[in-house]
Amino acid sequence: MKKSTVHPSNRKASSPRDPLFTQRLTNPYGVPVSLETARKTTVAAIAEGKKNGWTVAVGVVDPGGVLVYFERMDGTQTGSSDVAIEKARAAVAFKRSTKLFEEGIAEGRLQNLGLPGALPIEGGVPLIVDGRIVGAIGVSGARPDQDGVCVKAAIDALA
Numbered sequence: 025m026k027k028s029t030v031h032p033s034n035r036k037a038s039s040p041r042d043p044l045f046t047q048r049l050t051n052p053y054g055v056p057v058s059l060e061t062a063r064k065t066t067v068a069a070i071a072e073g074k075k076n077g078w079t080v081a082v083g084v085v086d087p088g089g090v091l092v093y094f095e096r097m098d099g100t101q102t103g104s105s106d107v108a109i110e111k112a113r114a115a116v117a118f119k120r121s122t123k124l125f126e127e128g129i130a131e132g133r134l135q136n137l138g139l140p141g142a143l144p145i146e147g148g149v150p151l152i153v154d155g156r157i158v159g160a161i162g163v164s165g166a167r168p169d170q171d172g173v174c175v176k177a178a179i180d181a182l183a
Contacts, residue, residue: 049119054156056086061182062093065151065161068181069174070097073166080165080174083109085116087159097165104164111148111162117141119157122148123172147171149179
């Protein structure tokens with residue numbers, strides 16, 4: 025697979041730098057995310073949205089893409105509900121952040137548009153517990169980079 029050609033100085037300042045957000049993961053799938061963990065990550069994402077004045081929907085799925093937990097803030101556009109869940113499903117299915125698909129398309133890799141289930145919009149990231157992918161979280165409702173900030177808060181809550 026060809027590496028990204030975007031110069032680091034051209035990336036958005038809010039882009040996380042860790043591998044979870046910047047590359048395909050080789051981690052194996054693990055036991056499905058617990059309801060407690062799904063709630064914990066969702067609460068963190070929602071809190072970040074509230075802190076910044078963004079209304080968002082958050083979906084957490086297990087390794088098979090089955091919805092485990094969902095929450096939508098009052099006032100969030102209804103279309104964001106499905107988008108949040110689909111971002112999570114894409115992240116777990118492809119073991120990578122949905123931001124990578126978005127960046128790939130921006131760099132001209134239009135084949136990413138043909139991948140079934142690959143949603144090329146920032147805001148979906150796998151959840152990793154003890155080195156295994158236990159599911160994924162997706163956030164939608166604000167701008168994609170803002171959704172990514174909420175996802176980063178959720179991932180940080182797992183640490």
